[in-house]
Amino acid sequence: MKEASIREITVFWEKAFSSELPDRPRPGSQILTLRRRGKYIVMDLAEGAVLIHLRMTGRLTLQEPAVEEKKYVTVALHFSDHRTLWFHDMRKFGRVCWVRNANTALGHLGPEPLASTFTARKFAEMLGERRGRIKPLLLNQTFLAGIGNIYADEALYMAGIHPLRPASGLSSREIRTLHRAIRKLLRDSIRHQGTTVLNFIHGDNERGSFQAKLQVYGRVGKTCPRCKSILERLVIAQRGTCFCPQCQPISGIAGGEPSSGIA
DNA sequence: GAAAATGTTGGAAG
DNA sequence: CCTTCCAACATTTT
Numbered sequence: 001m002k003e004a005s006i007r008e009i010t011v012f013w014e015k016a017f018s019s020e021l022p023d024r025p026r027p028g029s030q031i032l033t034l035r036r037r038g039k040y041i042v043m044d045l046a047e048g049a050v051l052i053h054l055r056m057t058g059r060l061t062l063q064e065p066a067v068e069e070k071k072y073v074t075v076a077l078h079f080s081d082h083r084t085l086w087f088h089d090m091r092k093f094g095r096v097c098w099v100r101n102a103n104t105a106l107g108h109l110g111p112e113p114l115a116s117t118f119t120a121r122k123f124a125e126m127l128g129e130r131r132g133r134i135k136p137l138l139l140n141q142t143f144l145a146g147i148g149n150i151y152a153d154e155a156l157y158m159a160g161i162h163p164l165r166p167a168s169g170l171s172s173r174e175i176r177t178l179h180r181a182i183r184k185l186l187r188d189s190i191r192h193q194g195t196t197v198l199n200f201i202h203g204d205n206e207r208g209s210f211q212a213k214l215q216v217y218g219r220v221g222k223t224c225p226r227c228k229s230i231l232e233r234l235v236i237a238q239r240g241t242c243f244c245p246q247c248q249p250i251s252g253i254a255g256g257e258p259s260s261g262i263a
Numbered sequence: 264g265a266a267a268a269t270g271t272t273g274g275a276a277g
Numbered sequence: 278c279c280t281t282c283c284a285a286c287a288t289t290t291t
Contacts, residue, residue, distance in 0.1 A: 015285080039271080039272095053271080053272085054270090054271090054283095055270080055271045055272075056269070056270050056271055056272095057269090057270075057286090057287080057288095072287090089286095090286080090287055090288075091269090091270095091271095091286045091287055091288085092286050092287080093271060093273095093285065093286070094271090095270080123264080130278095130279095131278070131279060132279060132280075133278095133280095135278080136279095140272090141271095141272080147272060148271075149270060150270095152269065164266095164291090179281075184281080195270080196270095197269080197270055198269075198270070198288090198289090199270095200270075204272095237280080237281080238281075238282070238283085239271090240268070248272085
């Protein structure tokens with residue numbers, strides 16, 4: 001595809017679209033690149049950019065939706081080659097935003113976990129300055145970009161860290177383990193085309209397969225794959241949280257004896 | 264049939 | 278700065 005541009009944007013659900021410009025994109029807004037930053041899909045244009053956030057149930061198709069799913073289409077981008085990108089969104093939390101400058105609009109985001117500059121050392125520096133608990137921090141996009149509820153739970157499980165542990169209280173060993181877990185998890189999930197819990201689809205219109213690899217997410221009450229304890233559920237920062245009380249002790253190091261400290 | 268839970272984020276309020 | 282609650286919305290599960 002060469003010299004593609006956005007010809008027109010049709011908005012079916014007004015709240016799903018916003019623009020920093022007085023008008024919607026004009027004909028000839030050439031598309032330069034397509035990339036991801038955190039949970040945003042970024043379409044850089046010759047002038048400005050289009051940001052897409054899928055939130056909970058957003059999905060994109062280049063295929064025209066069937067009549068019965070048309071009611072969930074909130075925005076459609078019509079390209080110069082006469083193809084159309086359909087933004088479906090059952091819960092209507094997703095957003096499409098036309099901005100002047102993508103970097104400015106996304107300037108609040110924390111580092112990319114997969115960037116080479118995101119080292120364990122850098123992670124340690126970032127954590128040391130923080131007061132809160134580790135799980136809400138992992139979900140905080142201004143702290144680190146791109147981690148959602150599933151990967152936060154999985155990363156903490158993989159690293160053997162209780163979700164309520166104070167962020168600044170992690171040992172350097174735990175930080176290294178968590179850093180590794182986050183990066184491995186995201187890489188593996190991308191390799192498996194993502195995690196489809198309900199209706200997520202990737203660019204080829206297919207479901208992801210990483211859900212088959214999840215160890216704790218969605219498995220409350222089932223057994224821990226590692227130690228066979230019953231996985232427990234907590235609500236932390238309004239988000240359901242699944243963890244293994246044995247492998248992720250609230251005190252002590254992962255895998256260590258809970259008998260440290262007192263007595 | 265009502266209540267709670269679901270992958271997210273931003274805003275308000277303490 | 279940090280945490281908590283809520284709102285946006287539709288569907289499924291309890």
